[in-house]
Amino acid sequence: MIGAGIAKGMAVTLRNFVGSYLEEDRLTTVQYPEERNPLPENYRNFPILIFDGNDPHAGLRCVACKICEKECPPQCIYITKSEDKKPDYMGKPQFYPAVFDIDISVCMSCQICVEVCPFEAIKMDKEFELSKRERFNALLERKEQLAKSNEYYHHIHPVEAAQVDKNLAEAAAAAEAKKKAAAAATTAKASSVGDAVSVPGKPAASPTAQSLGSTSSPGVSPPAAN
Amino acid sequence: METLEQIKKRIEAAVPGAKIDIVNNGSPSAQHSLKIDNEHARDVARFLRDDPALRFDFCSNVTGVDWLDRVIKKTVKTKQVVDGVEKDVDLTSEEKIPGYLEAVYHLFSIAHKHGPVIIRMQTGRANAQLSSLTPIWRSAELQEREIFDLYGIKFEGHPDLRRILMWDEFEDFPMRKDYRPPDDFEWEPTPHDDVLERAKQHYPARPTETELKPS
Amino acid sequence: MSATSSQELEQAPPRMSSRLEGELMEVSLGPQHPSTHGVFRMNVALEGEIVRKLKPVFGYLHRNHEQIGESAGYLQAMPYTDRLDYFCSMTNNWAYALSVEKLAGIEVPERAEYLRIILAELTRLQNHTSLLGFLLSDMGAWGTPLMYAFREREKILDLFESLSGARMMCDYMRFGGCRVDANDDWIAGAKKIVDLFPKFLDEFEDLILQNEIVIARTQHVGKLSPELAISAGITGPMLRASGVNYDIRKIDKYGFYPRFKFRVPLGDHGDTYDRLMMRALEMRESLSILQQAFAQIQPGPVMNPKVKIRAFKPPVGEAYGRIEAPKGELGFYLISDGSANPYRYRVRPPSFINLTILEDMCLGHTVADVMVILGSIDIVMGEVDR
Structure with missing residues (x-):
C-alpha cells in the first residue's frame, strides 16, 4: 500500500515527540546558561600555568626551559627566560619566565605542552566561556592571566592533580632521602646532589624534585581550603 | 604474491626496452618499490593491471615527492700502506645527486587481494614531465591534477590537467621544497612573531582600543 | 567522463556566471550551499533540469x-x-599512528589495540549515523532525522570527550599506544550506549527505509558499476555498495581485527539506496565488533614504554599505512630522512578520491539528484581540500 512507509515513519516521529516529555534518553538537551552538564575530568580547553602557595610569582613551577615552546605544534607559546634566578617552591634557585604568553587564537588545545612538560607546570584549563569584548589583545594571554593556583587545578582535575601531587611528593621524598644518605656518608661530594631523580611516570627527571634548600614543601602538601 | 624481482623480470620480458630498478627501503616497513622509466611507463602500468597473475586493478595512492640536490657521503674503510705501516684509513667519497621530482603510485589488487606494489617515476625539476597513468587507472585523475598543482609535474595524456587546490592564477608550486611563501600575511595578534614584523610592512598600524572609542 | 566535455567547460570563464550557452545553462552550485557539506562547488551545465556536464x-x-x-x-x-x-x-589518529609504527617498527600493547578498535568502531557508528541524517536532510526531510541522528551521535561524542578531553579534536592516539587509559567506568558507559544503540537503529530504519519518498529519490539514482568503481579507486561503503568485496579490515588484518567475527555487507545495484543501506548494515556489524571487544579487552598497559615522546626520529625509509576509515581507505605515506620532521607526509584522503566519479554518477539525472548523490558519497571538506 502506498503511503504505509510514510505512516510508519510518522509513527516514529510521534513516538519521539511524546517520548521527549516522558523518557530521559529522548530529551537530551539542557537549558544551557541556567542548566549545565558536568564537564568530564579529562576535558581540556586552553593551557594554564600552575603555581604553588599563594604568590603567583614565587610559586610558579615553570622554570622557562622552553620545551613546550619548542614542541607546540602551532607555535603559540612565547617564553622569555629571566636573567636572575628566584627560589622555587622548594627553595632551589631557578630561572623563571620573564614573559610567558600564549596566543589562544592560535592554540588548538592539543595538550602536547602538558605531555612534554617535565615540571608539571603547564596544565589544561576547563574554562570555556572565554568571549571578550576586546578583539585583539585579549586573545593573547599573559603570564598573569595564565597563572592559576594548585587549588584551582585540584578543583578542575581532582584525580589528575592528586596523582601529580603524589608524584611530586614521592620525588621530593626520594631527593630528601638521598640528601640524608649523602650527609650521613661524610665523603659526600657535591656532584651527587646534582644527580637527577626520576619522577615516577615521567621520562625526564624533574630538577624541582632535587631538594637543596628548605625541607618544607608547601606545594606537595594538600591544599588549604579557601 | 610474486616477489619484486620476479615482477621485474616478468615486466622486462613483457615490455621490451623497459628499464626497471628496484628501490630498496631501509625502514622496518620493508616496502620496496620499482622505479620505471618514463617512456614505457604506460605499457608497464598496463601490464601490471592486466596480467592475470598480478591484476593490480586498484591504484590507491598517487603522490609526488620533491628531492633537492643531495650530497651523499660514503665512508669506506680501506687498508693503505702509509710510511711502510699498514693502517686503516677511512676514504670518504662524495656523490652528488642532482635534484629530481618523483611520482609514486601505490597499487593494490582487489581481484587477488594483494599488494602493495609501489612504482615510481622520476623527472628533472626543471620542465618536469611524466606520462599520465590516468588512462590506466581513473583514480589517478584527481591525484595527478593535485601533483601538477602542488609540484608542477606535467602529466602527458591527462584528460583534464588544471590546477585543483590552488586558484588558477597562482604561479608557484607550494609543495616543492624550495618554495618560499609570500610574506603578505594577515595581521596576527602576536607581538612576538617575526612574521608580524614582515606583515607590518604590508599593513598599516592597527588603531588601539582608546583611539577607536568615540570621544 | 568524456574529455571533450571537460575542455568545453574549461573554456568557460572561471567566474560565477549563469548564462545561456546554446541550450545549456551553466549553474554554479555552491560553495555556500547547505547541501554541499561544506565549501564545495560544482559547475553544472543543465539542459532543462537534466545535468549534462x-x-x-x-x-x-x-x-x-x-x-x-x-x-x-x-x-x-x-x-x-x-x-x-x-x-x-x-580513525585519522589511528591511520597516522599506524603509518609511523610501520615506519619505525613499533609494537603496540594489546589493550591499546583493543581501545583503538573500540574507538574506531564508535567513530564508524557516529559517522554513519550522522551521514544518514545529513542524507535525509539533503532529500528534504528537513531537520527531524538529522536531529535524531545527532542525538545519538552526541552520546558517542560524550564518550570521546570523557576519554580524550575533546569531542571532535580528540588527539588521542600516540605512536605505540594511546595517550590515556580508559577506566572501567568508561568501558561500562560505552557498553551501555552500544547496548542501547540497536533500539535507535531499528527506529531509524522504521523511519526511512520503507518510506516511499526515500525509495523514489534514491533507487536507480547515481548508479556506479563495480568496474568503474575499482578503476576510479573508490573505497569504503561506496565500493561495497557496488558489490565489490573489499574491506581493508579483512584484507590487511591490521590491529586485532582478525580476532573478531564480522561480516562485510555488500550491495547489488550500486545506487544511492544501496549506499544508504550499506551504512545501516555496517553499523550493525560495528555493534557486533564492539560487543566482542568489550568481552575480550583485558587490563594492561596502553603505551609502549620504549617509544620516546620528544625528539622522535624514525629510521630512514618510507612507509604507507592504511586503515578502513568510515569513509573509505585512509592512508598516510611517510618518507623519513632520519630527522625529526617527515621528509614527505602524504594523506590519501578517501572522500577526495571518491569524488573522481561524481560527474559519471550525476550525468542524466536532475539537479536535485546531484545533492542526493553527493550526500551518499559522504564527503568532508576538511579532508577533500586538506
Whole structure:
C-alpha cells in the first residue's frame, strides 16, 4: 500500500515527540546558561600555568626551559627566560619566565605542552566561556592571566592533580632521602646532589624534585581550603 | 604474491626496452618499490593491471615527492700502506645527486587481494614531465591534477590537467621544497612573531582600543 | 567522463556566471550551499533540469595540510590529523599512528589495540549515523532525522570527550599506544550506549527505509558499476555498495581485527539506496565488533614504554599505512630522512578520491539528484581540500 512507509515513519516521529516529555534518553538537551552538564575530568580547553602557595610569582613551577615552546605544534607559546634566578617552591634557585604568553587564537588545545612538560607546570584549563569584548589583545594571554593556583587545578582535575601531587611528593621524598644518605656518608661530594631523580611516570627527571634548600614543601602538601 | 624481482623480470620480458630498478627501503616497513622509466611507463602500468597473475586493478595512492640536490657521503674503510705501516684509513667519497621530482603510485589488487606494489617515476625539476597513468587507472585523475598543482609535474595524456587546490592564477608550486611563501600575511595578534614584523610592512598600524572609542 | 566535455567547460570563464550557452545553462552550485557539506562547488551545465556536464571545483578549504605535516615534527602532526576528517578524528589518529609504527617498527600493547578498535568502531557508528541524517536532510526531510541522528551521535561524542578531553579534536592516539587509559567506568558507559544503540537503529530504519519518498529519490539514482568503481579507486561503503568485496579490515588484518567475527555487507545495484543501506548494515556489524571487544579487552598497559615522546626520529625509509576509515581507505605515506620532521607526509584522503566519479554518477539525472548523490558519497571538506 502506498503511503504505509510514510505512516510508519510518522509513527516514529510521534513516538519521539511524546517520548521527549516522558523518557530521559529522548530529551537530551539542557537549558544551557541556567542548566549545565558536568564537564568530564579529562576535558581540556586552553593551557594554564600552575603555581604553588599563594604568590603567583614565587610559586610558579615553570622554570622557562622552553620545551613546550619548542614542541607546540602551532607555535603559540612565547617564553622569555629571566636573567636572575628566584627560589622555587622548594627553595632551589631557578630561572623563571620573564614573559610567558600564549596566543589562544592560535592554540588548538592539543595538550602536547602538558605531555612534554617535565615540571608539571603547564596544565589544561576547563574554562570555556572565554568571549571578550576586546578583539585583539585579549586573545593573547599573559603570564598573569595564565597563572592559576594548585587549588584551582585540584578543583578542575581532582584525580589528575592528586596523582601529580603524589608524584611530586614521592620525588621530593626520594631527593630528601638521598640528601640524608649523602650527609650521613661524610665523603659526600657535591656532584651527587646534582644527580637527577626520576619522577615516577615521567621520562625526564624533574630538577624541582632535587631538594637543596628548605625541607618544607608547601606545594606537595594538600591544599588549604579557601 | 610474486616477489619484486620476479615482477621485474616478468615486466622486462613483457615490455621490451623497459628499464626497471628496484628501490630498496631501509625502514622496518620493508616496502620496496620499482622505479620505471618514463617512456614505457604506460605499457608497464598496463601490464601490471592486466596480467592475470598480478591484476593490480586498484591504484590507491598517487603522490609526488620533491628531492633537492643531495650530497651523499660514503665512508669506506680501506687498508693503505702509509710510511711502510699498514693502517686503516677511512676514504670518504662524495656523490652528488642532482635534484629530481618523483611520482609514486601505490597499487593494490582487489581481484587477488594483494599488494602493495609501489612504482615510481622520476623527472628533472626543471620542465618536469611524466606520462599520465590516468588512462590506466581513473583514480589517478584527481591525484595527478593535485601533483601538477602542488609540484608542477606535467602529466602527458591527462584528460583534464588544471590546477585543483590552488586558484588558477597562482604561479608557484607550494609543495616543492624550495618554495618560499609570500610574506603578505594577515595581521596576527602576536607581538612576538617575526612574521608580524614582515606583515607590518604590508599593513598599516592597527588603531588601539582608546583611539577607536568615540570621544 | 568524456574529455571533450571537460575542455568545453574549461573554456568557460572561471567566474560565477549563469548564462545561456546554446541550450545549456551553466549553474554554479555552491560553495555556500547547505547541501554541499561544506565549501564545495560544482559547475553544472543543465539542459532543462537534466545535468549534462558537471565539474567539481576544489580548494576553498585548502591549507596545505601536507606541508604543515612536513614542517611540524612527527608528534606535532598528530593533532593536525584531527582536522582532516573532523567527524572521525579517532580513525585519522589511528591511520597516522599506524603509518609511523610501520615506519619505525613499533609494537603496540594489546589493550591499546583493543581501545583503538573500540574507538574506531564508535567513530564508524557516529559517522554513519550522522551521514544518514545529513542524507535525509539533503532529500528534504528537513531537520527531524538529522536531529535524531545527532542525538545519538552526541552520546558517542560524550564518550570521546570523557576519554580524550575533546569531542571532535580528540588527539588521542600516540605512536605505540594511546595517550590515556580508559577506566572501567568508561568501558561500562560505552557498553551501555552500544547496548542501547540497536533500539535507535531499528527506529531509524522504521523511519526511512520503507518510506516511499526515500525509495523514489534514491533507487536507480547515481548508479556506479563495480568496474568503474575499482578503476576510479573508490573505497569504503561506496565500493561495497557496488558489490565489490573489499574491506581493508579483512584484507590487511591490521590491529586485532582478525580476532573478531564480522561480516562485510555488500550491495547489488550500486545506487544511492544501496549506499544508504550499506551504512545501516555496517553499523550493525560495528555493534557486533564492539560487543566482542568489550568481552575480550583485558587490563594492561596502553603505551609502549620504549617509544620516546620528544625528539622522535624514525629510521630512514618510507612507509604507507592504511586503515578502513568510515569513509573509505585512509592512508598516510611517510618518507623519513632520519630527522625529526617527515621528509614527505602524504594523506590519501578517501572522500577526495571518491569524488573522481561524481560527474559519471550525476550525468542524466536532475539537479536535485546531484545533492542526493553527493550526500551518499559522504564527503568532508576538511579532508577533500586538506
